[in-house]
Amino acid sequence: MNKLNEYTKKQEEICIRNDYVSPIVFQEYGVNRGLRDENGKGVLTGLTHISDIVSSHTVNGKKEACDGQLWYRGYRVENLIHDLKEDEYGYEKIAYLLLMGQLPDKEQEKEFTKLLGQCRTLPTNFTRDVIMKAPSEDIMNSMTKSILTLASYDENVKDTSISNVLRQCIQLIAEFPLLAIYGYNAYNHYEKYGSMFIHHPDPNLSTAENILMMLRPDKKYTKTEAKVLDTALILHMEHGGGNNSTFTTRVVTSSGSDTYATISAAMCSLKGPKHGGANFKVMEMIEDIKNHVSDTSDPDQVKTYLEKIVDKEAFDHKGLIYGMGHAVYSISDPRERVFKSYVVELAKEKGREKDLMLYENIENTAPEIIARKRKIYKGVSPNVDFYSGFVYEMLGIPQELYTAMFAIARIVGWSAHRIEELICMDKIIRPAYMSIMEKKEN
Ligand SMILES: CC(=O)SCCNC(=O)CCNC(=O)[C@H](O)C(C)(C)COP(=O)(O)OP(=O)(O)OC[C@H]1O[C@@H](n2cnc3c(N)ncnc32)[C@H](O)[C@@H]1OP(=O)(O)O
Numbered sequence: 001m002n003k004l005n006e007y008t009k010k011q012e013e014i015c016i017r018n019d020y021v022s023p024i025v026f027q028e029y030g031v032n033r034g035l036r037d038e039n040g041k042g043v044l045t046g047l048t049h050i051s052d053i054v055s056s057h058t059v060n061g062k063k064e065a066c067d068g069q070l071w072y073r074g075y076r077v078e079n080l081i082h083d084l085k086e087d088e089y090g091y092e093k094i095a096y097l098l099l100m101g102q103l104p105d106k107e108q109e110k111e112f113t114k115l116l117g118q119c120r121t122l123p124t125n126f127t128r129d130v131i132m133k134a135p136s137e138d139i140m141n142s143m144t145k146s147i148l149t150l151a152s153y154d155e156n157v158k159d160t161s162i163s164n165v166l167r168q169c170i171q172l173i174a175e176f177p178l179l180a181i182y183g184y185n186a187y188n189h190y191e192k193y194g195s196m197f198i199h200h201p202d203p204n205l206s207t208a209e210n211i212l213m214m215l216r217p218d219k220k221y222t223k224t225e226a227k228v229l230d231t232a233l234i235l236h237m238e239h240g241g242g243n244n245s246t247f248t249t250r251v252v253t254s255s256g257s258d259t260y261a262t263i264s265a266a267m268c269s270l271k272g273p274k275h276g277g278a279n280f281k282v283m284e285m286i287e288d289i290k291n292h293v294s295d296t297s298d299p300d301q302v303k304t305y306l307e308k309i310v311d312k313e314a315f316d317h318k319g320l321i322y323g324m325g326h327a328v329y330s331i332s333d334p335r336e337r338v339f340k341s342y343v344v345e346l347a348k349e350k351g352r353e354k355d356l357m358l359y360e361n362i363e364n365t366a367p368e369i370i371a372r373k374r375k376i377y378k379g380v381s382p383n384v385d386f387y388s389g390f391v392y393e394m395l396g397i398p399q400e401l402y403t404a405m406f407a408i409a410r411i412v413g414w415s416a417h418r419i420e421e422l423i424c425m426d427k428i429i430r431p432a433y434m435s436i437m438e439k440k441e442n
């Protein structure tokens, strides 16, 4: 292993030298890096009925940035959440909306919710033979291994008819909480020397309630906690066709691949720290700031440290303030606003006002620092994951599960996009790369 490390260290410089392309060359050939134009707008690659993300509007013929809006199948996400009754959970109903394209009536909602509860089960001995084998602190990897293994239990894996894909998607949506929590429980037991418990899901509980019940040794949770988690899941369910993991879903689907392989690919994309993995990185960053800033309630001290982070001199040396910025939103991410309203109440309830002050200091200073130190064409604001980790922490959800919580929600969006891709497209996605290779022979 040491020999291999020595070798790759030696070769690194050669790889970089031979592969490097200057950003000027991209400009010269009009190639949009990251499939984004100079102003950060994504290259148009598809049409969708599923959701809409609004970050600007036209005033007197001029495009102007506006507060972000997120629409699911014709409805504003905040309104969908707001319209739920105090004792009503929305994950199941909104999953139906995204998958089927219309809100369910009472009977349809009951039928779908019951079905999800019945599907929330794993093949015999799957937990023992697959999930508990080689447990990992990386729950996203553990889940991906489980998803791919589930394919071997499906007698109709390759059939891409809509009814079969819908069956596979509903099954996976129901199973995701088990893959995540049992994966964590195995890791907690074998790697962290915690006690082992595997609670069976209850088909009469909602997705959010099941997650909390299965996570806790005593199975206890409050209604408020389950409602907050339900809201978090709804907010993470869907975000257009262009986000990295959903686009991955579209790309892999277009090659004719099966549902398990497609969803596994989406999982691999989501876990990246610039995408769904950001919720975990935010918490690491907060810890790092607390360890290096003597008074986190002092905006000036926080600002100085954030400048170091952006200058790649502190934290993970990547130059990113996690939880800030978005590929589409500029002035605001509507989901962050919803999270913030819960955070303020929860922080008060749990005596975490000091931590909240640190978050607010970052929220207030980071946009200006990023704008000053980077080329920003649109504004930067906190994104959905700036506060989500803080909320999960206050719900007692372990950090290792934060990105998995995102996946439990986003699999609904991936499923809807896989189905839409299968219905509307019959074309393999295959963009072009211009070769700038130097030919060494004729
Ligand atoms: C669920 C989600 O996926 S939400 C996003 C979660 N990700 C994060 O929170 C990670 C931190 N944020 C980021 O890395 C970015 O904001 C992204 C990946 C989300 C979007 O990046 P981009 O599409 O490049 O955003 P944008 O066009 O506004 O960025 C312009 C410049 O600002 C930089 N920038 C954007 N956000 C940040 C940030 N949070 N910290 C430091 N620099 C940033 C970009 O790197 C880019 O710099 P460059 O021109 O030197 O390459």
Ligand SMILES: O=C([O-])CC(=O)C(=O)O
Binding pocket: 238, 239, 240, 242, 243, 244, 326, 327, 328, 384
């Ligand atoms: O849309 C994006 O690029 C990122 C994403 O998935 C989200 O914000 O939920």
